Amino acid sequence: MKITFYGGAGEVGRTCMLLENNGRNVMLDCGIKLGEKTEYPAVDDVKKVQAVTISHAHLDHSGFLPHIYAAGARPKIFATKPTRDLMGILLSDYYRIGVLRGEQKFSSKNVDQVLKDCKILEYDQEAVNGFRIRFYPAGHIMGSAITAVNNIVFSGDICMRKTRVLDPCRRNLEAETLIVESTYGGKNDILPGYRESFGKMVEIINETLDKGGHVIIPSFAVGRAQEVLLALDDYMRSGALRPTKIFMEGMIGKSMKIYRHNAIYANDDIKRRILMSEDDPFKSANFHRSRSKTKEDVLKEPSIIVTTSGMLSGGPVMFYLEKLGSDPKNTLIFVGYQAEGTLGKKVIDGQKKIRIGDREIELKLRIESIRISGHADFNELLQFIRSFKGLKKIFLMHGEKTDLAEYLEEYQVIIPKNLESYDI
Numbered sequence: 117m118k119i120t121f122y123g124g125a126g127e128v129g130r131t132c133m134l135l136e137n138n139g140r141n142v143m144l145d146c147g148i149k150l151g152e153k154t155e156y157p158a159v160d161d162v163k164k165v166q167a168v169t170i171s172h173a174h175l176d177h178s179g180f181l182p183h184i185y186a187a188g189a190r191p192k193i194f195a196t197k198p199t200r201d202l203m204g205i206l207l208s209d210y211y212r213i214g215v216l217r218g219e220q221k222f223s224s225k226n227v228d229q230v231l232k233d234c235k236i237l238e239y240d241q242e243a244v245n246g247f248r249i250r251f252y253p254a255g256h257i258m259g260s261a262i263t264a265v266n267n268i269v270f271s272g273d274i275c276m277r278k279t280r281v282l283d284p285c286r287r288n289l290e291a292e293t294l295i296v297e298s299t300y301g302g303k304n305d306i307l308p309g310y311r312e313s314f315g316k317m318v319e320i321i322n323e324t325l326d327k328g329g330h331v332i333i334p335s336f337a338v339g340r341a342q343e344v345l346l347a348l349d350d351y352m353r354s355g356a357l358r359p360t361k362i363f364m365e366g367m368i369g370k371s372m373k374i375y376r377h378n379a380i381y382a383n384d385d386i387k388r389r390i391l392m393s394e395d396d397p398f399k400s401a402n403f404h405r406s407r408s409k410t411k412e413d414v415l416k417e418p419s420i421i422v423t424t425s426g427m428l429s430g431g432p433v434m435f436y437l438e439k440l441g442s443d444p445k446n447t448l449i450f451v452g453y454q455a456e457g458t459l460g461k462k463v464i465d466g467q468k469k470i471r472i473g474d475r476e477i478e479l480k481l482r483i484e485s486i487r488i489s490g491h492a493d494f495n496e497l498l499q500f501i502r503s504f505k506g507l508k509k510i511f512l513m514h515g516e517k518t519d520l521a522e523y524l525e526e527y528q529v530i531i532p533k534n535l536e537s538y539d540i
């Protein structure tokens with residue numbers, strides 16, 4: 117079997133690999149890298165792709181699919197049901213943004229084709245398509261999967277902790293070769309516990325509201341937003357967080373609906389709350405959507421605004437930074453990973469002047485970063501890797517820097533580069 121890395125090696129974004137064996141092939145993820153300029157995986161001939169497995173709906177794992185359809189490929193796509201549903205909103209939004217920027221490279225019909233061609237593969241079931249393909253829960257976002265192809269396992273993005281919404285990823289799997297994400301592969305990448313992180317977040321929000329300020333929480337529409345919203349709702353119900361309107365902006369409302377439709381994939385706490393009582397956490401009365409184009413309902417009194425995009429690369433968060441960014445009463449709280457080169461990363465690193473359209477804004481609001489990632493941290497990655505049975509070879513990818521190899525001397529560890537191929 118041969119593996120080629122077309123994207124996602126040494127970087128967070130455009131995850132895309134191809135497995136080939138005896139004239140058959142299957143692509144593992146098919147993502148893009150969003151930044152100031154969109155980057156694509158460097159696949160030479162997309163028409164040869166026979167099948168694609170999608171680990172989860174985030175665009176850095178699924179966004180290249182409509183492009184390969186536009187180029188004439190018609191592969192069989194394997195995804196869990198929530199991944200298919202969430203791709204529906206993320207790919208449509210990606211199409212819309214491309215049209216707005218005047219740089220669209222595929223049509224809305226290509227998006228429809230992708231969704232139509234998706235074969236739903238449930239966790240722990242097997243599909244045979246020249247390869248034996250299985251998905252296991254990955255704990256990262258709803259429907260996210262660890263992908264097994266024969267005796268090769270690709271972690272996708274994994275979370276080892278039980279979160280508000282999801283169970284942790286599956287462990288103790290069997291594999292000879294593991295391709296594993298390493299977003300937090302640096303030895304100092306140790307994340308605090310959720311309780312500690314959310315405790316700090318509640319404190320910061322209360323301080324801001326007491327001063328009459330607004331709180332802006334930039335977030336990915338799918339995954340972090342639901343974790344943050346459900347946590348804020350719980351803290352508000354318990355009285356720890358002052359009663360305030362929580363606004364969902366961008367596509368966050370839509371993805372909440374899809375989370376609700378697929379609640380069977382959530383952890384037991386959520387299922388129990390929905391099934392056994394009238395207490396539906398996805399439909400809390402604390403959640404609001406703006407009814408005004410100029411957003412005066414959001415801006416008129418202190419509020420919490422959970423909004424896309426998570427790395428400040430567009431979306432309604434830019435509007436709110438323009439309106440609220442230069443008032444020191446307000447607070448901006450980052451809750452997710454900020455990739456190199458993004459505005460979010462620059463702001464976290466101290467950049468105060470930002471350009472929005474043709475205006476320059478000086479950021480005077482309080483800026484905080486709370487680490488509630490949907491990814492395994494350094495120690496958890498080691499635990500995850502060491503839990504495998506029969507493991508010999510490891511490829512470390514989906515990360516910008518990694519110290520993991522030093523700690524994994526009992527295995528053959530490879531840190532591949534894009535466009536490299538290996539026999540496995």
Ligand SMILES: [Zn+2]
Nearest residue numbers: 172174256273
């Ligand atoms: Zn992801």
Ligand SMILES: [Zn+2]
Nearest residue numbers: 174176177273
């Ligand atoms: Zn990812």
